[in-house]
Amino acid sequence: MGGELSYVLSKLPMLSTSDYASVVSMNIFVALLCACIVIGHLLEENRWVNESITALLIGLCTGVVILLMSRGKSSHLLVFSEDLFFIYLLPPIIFNAGFQVKKKQFFVNFMTITLFGAVGTLISCSVITFGVMQIFKRMDIGKALEIGDYLAIGAIFAATDSVCTLQVLNQDETPLLYSLVFGEGVVNDATSVVLFNAIQSFDLKQIDHRIGLHFIGNFLYLFVASTLLGVLAGLLSAYIIKKLYIGRHSTDREVALMMLMAYLSYILAELWYLSGILTVFFCGIVMSHYTWHNVTESSRITTKHAFATLSFVLETFIFLYVGMDALDIEKWRFVSDRPKTSVAVSSVLLGLVLAGRAAFVFPLSFLSNLTKKSPSERISFREQVIIWWAGLMRGAVSMALAYNQFTMSGHTELRTNAIMITSTISVVLVSTMVFGLMTKPLIRFLLPVTHPPTSINIIGNIDSCHNSPKSITVPFLGGSQDSENDLDVNEIHRPNSIRALLTTPTHTVHRLWRKFDNTFMRPVFGGRGFVPVAPSSPTDQSGVQQWQ
């Protein structure tokens, strides 16, 4: 009988392996991801290496093996896709960062972060663009590059890579530095979108003061609109889950709804040409403040760890991918005849990245310090050095931008473009490896006493594991007594200088916000202490009623 079912069935099971080559690549990729996780675990106690460098090195090694096996024809399994990166890989990482960020640190330093992210990026971009124009014109590759390319190079290398920052800075060890550098990376994105919009809508031939005003107006619109969209999405999810009490029937629905609403906010922002990164980041913050407290206990644990896991896997994926892509033979072939040019270009770029970042970190830190009352709140010089250093890494975002500017869907035939791609790859590799490897030891060297790691974190983590995402370990918006006391202590010192006058608004805003939150927001949207929890665990109840 079996034979009767003729060869025409042949197509049926084949469709699950319709593209054999892609199944092979996926196997290798997933196996490598597993390897990265296991090796990352084994190297956990090593004080130099971090997970991203492990993944990068494994990717590089795999690239070499593939290159040798394919006899120099190909080194990567998948073509680098910007859509894959921006639509699927980046949103969960940024959302998780917002979900787990320490809200207190972030909002206390909000002004500084915005200053760094907006003004700092512009300064860095200008320095790099100007430097590249001056230096490349004296090299032989200058002829093929237009003014637009120089500006693009400035933008590509001005943006701090948020994903790299997540890997090298530790939120619990250095909360101030983490929130400054990572927050800057998030605001960066809004800056680049607004740059684009500003440039598109104005006549660039007539540069006058109005352009500056328009630019500021656009930036504010984009910043506010993106933030608002994220906040609204978060509040909507909190309201739906609180009102419908979805956990009564199914824990899975709550988790699914949180995931989907967060993602929806990101793609809505993309749809409306806003900054999706900013939106999803604020959506994460609002969700951790309201929604997370409205769901069942098991949903809380699940969301906290599932989002972190997803983010972790995607980060590893990105670094593995960048590592494998680095050896793309197609681009290196153009460069191989004149290796000195490529090395020179890479060195110039790396130097300009260093200079561009220094050009805004130290002056802006100085400005920021002027507004701070107590010496303990100021950014010390050593911390400035770390901020400068930790933000130097360029990662997958730079790669994606470079591919977009200098290639047509991943391929290029122009020698200059190939040099730019390989130089970008070199800068990404060198900055991630060298700066990445050095950051942990640098922090330990520069800030040895201030943050004794063990004692703080044992408490911090036990607390956070049980009651909240990490953010609530130091409650800021949570309205707990601790944070209230903190602030009262600060306010005992009445304004007695210009700096103090400038500081007070932050705390006043904070107190007003907490009052507003407690009186209006939390009764509607839930949040810690505002959702009645039955004596028995909500988990039990969620299952019981499924059969009615």
Add this chain to the structure above:
Amino acid sequence: MGGELSYVLSKLPMLSTSDYASVVSMNIFVALLCACIVIGHLLEENRWVNESITALLIGLCTGVVILLMSRGKSSHLLVFSEDLFFIYLLPPIIFNAGFQVKKKQFFVNFMTITLFGAVGTLISCSVITFGVMQIFKRMDIGKALEIGDYLAIGAIFAATDSVCTLQVLNQDETPLLYSLVFGEGVVNDATSVVLFNAIQSFDLKQIDHRIGLHFIGNFLYLFVASTLLGVLAGLLSAYIIKKLYIGRHSTDREVALMMLMAYLSYILAELWYLSGILTVFFCGIVMSHYTWHNVTESSRITTKHAFATLSFVLETFIFLYVGMDALDIEKWRFVSDRPKTSVAVSSVLLGLVLAGRAAFVFPLSFLSNLTKKSPSERISFREQVIIWWAGLMRGAVSMALAYNQFTMSGHTELRTNAIMITSTISVVLVSTMVFGLMTKPLIRFLLPVTHPPTSINIIGNIDSCHNSPKSITVPFLGGSQDSENDLDVNEIHRPNSIRALLTTPTHTVHRLWRKFDNTFMRPVFGGRGFVPVAPSSPTDQSGVQQWQ
């Protein structure tokens, strides 16, 4: 300064919205998924509707809206892709089913399940193929179809859709029926792969007894190899996590490793032309028996709910998608001139599906009952009716197979092929809606006393939420005292008839397995009670050491 950064930056942020249309579709899709979840929650207490029907209806309505808005040009947002379905959507669903399945029920009924899945599918396939050949030849569409098409139709409509089964049958209410129908769906897949392999390797001109033997041999090889691969992947994950004690450093790594290893097993099976569905199902079973007990408490909660959530979202996605795809105007245009033919074809197919399933459920149940000792273990006639009825649904798998057979990458120009596609869609819609809507009431009507839902499930769920995935509510392989007592009771009745002699092996195998498991397997691979848990929750410890 902003103006200076010229229009060339214009490309940069655009890459995140490179394909505006696809961003629009994704927005609609994600928003609809959210709507499905909320509406599904509101309809939870409705006794007729289930989640899949809600999603299907929402998909249909959206299809109508899009059809009207695009003025009859298009009705779906994404083209149905078999790769998307088989490589991304199906594996997590089947893995989760294995992860949460009641292992006792599954293994006690293993022989019956295999009988249904292997022999039953062949019978059903033959009935449908033969019926279609006889009837279609008398209709005008018979001319364009070849023998291969008939055989394909048989295969398309013979396979029970595991995803649909998950939605209509409830593991806790009707464990026997669930394990039989769902297990059959899993074994189905192996049958179709072996059919394909058998047909490819043999000369179909010479049909003799050797083909039957080869066929059986191939089926056994495929079944054993796929199962073994899944078991090995599961054991490897258990061993790695137990040996390295990954939870010590990071909960996220454990969850990531479980996810990735499960997925790796699926794509490895695809790579080696095995049955990925069977592999990932057994990987899920092994992971819930060993690996799940080796991870930290928070990883347990996370994996249990995250896998269930993922599976739930993907199931909803599939039904939404099938609903939206159903109105694909391209195919219906061919049919519109002669609507009677399409209705006739759909009716014939639906009738043959009913007949084909009846042709094996009742005879094979009779055979299976012959081997059962006590009347309580036998499949009653009423249960047979439910098995027959609940397995009638045809879903996304049938759609995917039909698209593969009758279209070229989603499009067709042949009228007969268009009729086959639209008929498949009709059968899928009608079977899912009608049979789906009727299953819950039918079960309530036919089995009113046997399973009082509330009392059983309150206990079952509280237990399962706290200690284990659902599977361990009725521990079979867990070595608990309860299941041991169960078996002793059974074995008090010494073999006193042919049926009893045939039953004993199952229980003997079970006891031997439990001994083997306790003596050899669990000390190596962990599992319940074999992983030392520190007095404080492992969650705390996992965080503490992250900074060293």
